[in-house]
Amino acid sequence: xxxxxxxxxxxxxxxxxxxxxxxxxxxxxxxxxxxxxxxxxxxxxxxxxxxxxxxxxxxxxxxxxxxxxxxxxxxxxxxxxxxxxxxxxxxxxxxxxxxxxxxxxxxxxxxxxxxxxxxxxxxxxxxxxxxxxxxxxxxxxxxxxxxxxxxxxxxxxxxxxxxxxxxxxxxxxxxxxxxxxxxxxxxxxxxxx
Amino acid sequence: xxxxxxxxxxxxxxxxxxxxxxxxxxxxxxxxxxxxxxxxxxxxxxxxxxxxxxxxxxxxxxxxxxxxxxxxxxxxxxxxxxxxxxxxxxxxxxxxxxxxxxxxxxxxxxxxxxxxxxxxxx
Numbered sequence: 001x002x003x004x005x006x007x008x009x010x011x012x013x014x015x016x017x018x019x020x021x022x023x024x025x026x027x028x029x030x031x032x033x034x035x036x037x038x039x040x041x042x043x044x045x046x047x048x049x050x051x052x053x054x055x056x057x058x059x060x061x062x063x064x065x066x067x068x069x070x071x072x073x074x075x076x077x078x079x080x081x082x083x084x085x086x087x088x089x090x091x092x093x094x095x096x097x098x099x100x101x102x103x104x105x106x107x108x109x110x111x112x113x114x115x116x117x118x119x120x121x122x123x124x125x126x127x128x129x130x131x132x133x134x135x136x137x138x139x140x141x142x143x144x145x146x147x148x149x150x151x152x153x154x155x156x157x158x159x160x161x162x163x164x165x166x167x168x169x170x171x172x173x174x175x176x177x178x179x180x181x182x183x184x185x186x187x188x189x190x191x192x193x
Numbered sequence: 194x195x196x197x198x199x200x201x202x203x204x205x206x207x208x209x210x211x212x213x214x215x216x217x218x219x220x221x222x223x224x225x226x227x228x229x230x231x232x233x234x235x236x237x238x239x240x241x242x243x244x245x246x247x248x249x250x251x252x253x254x255x256x257x258x259x260x261x262x263x264x265x266x267x268x269x270x271x272x273x274x275x276x277x278x279x280x281x282x283x284x285x286x287x288x289x290x291x292x293x294x295x296x297x298x299x300x301x302x303x304x305x306x307x308x309x310x311x312x313x314x315x
Binding site for chain 2: 074075076077078079080081082083084085086087088089092110111112113114115150152154156157158159161193
């Protein structure tokens, strides 16, 4: 009887242990690599590199010197041509944040958010009081557009794999189409399964 | 003469008005391009987004796992297919005269089923 009880307790413990599910919070700055795919660390490294390059490059000082004001940037499309699903918004948002916090670069809204604002403005034309109604045609025009691409190269054999990501961001003068800045970040990984 | 002078003055005034619209060094044909792009559907809604144009990279271990899964699926489908077709007289059990588990040369259920071109009908 005692043996049966011990066996039952042991088996119950094993069943419960196998079903255990544990979740713990980790520091976003130290996301561990699980399977070698694009992760938070890659996004953070890209953002840091792009912020550093864009803020220290001569395009900014040259513009301020020539025009006497800070440039206004609009964010365009980023094309992911790599082998993984990557959302560029994670590092682009960090870059946009740095534009605003440093007050060196002006930023105007783009894409669906801009459409939403125009829709709200249109709504105000008939619903808001005249004194608080916002007018059309007073938006700030951007001087530069920020566009980018993500590419990757994969080389694998049996359990070994190397993956190289290349992220490029380009800043182009909207008036003249002149590319004034190209930022790049390369991330290479060696994965052994 | 008066009419000629009037029309000439209108033409000159028109050119002058057009020249006033142009910025220094601006292409006088800018309106051709402007009208072309204004007529195109707006793509601005896709701004500030990531366009996913990904490719499938060859990975040895992934390819191996995929081959394995493909084989498993094929075997499962084949088993289902055979079990369905064996319900008539090609069953896996000994029916006394036509055991199909062994190649009997003319009634092997892999080939002699309803979908086989070699199906033998009684």
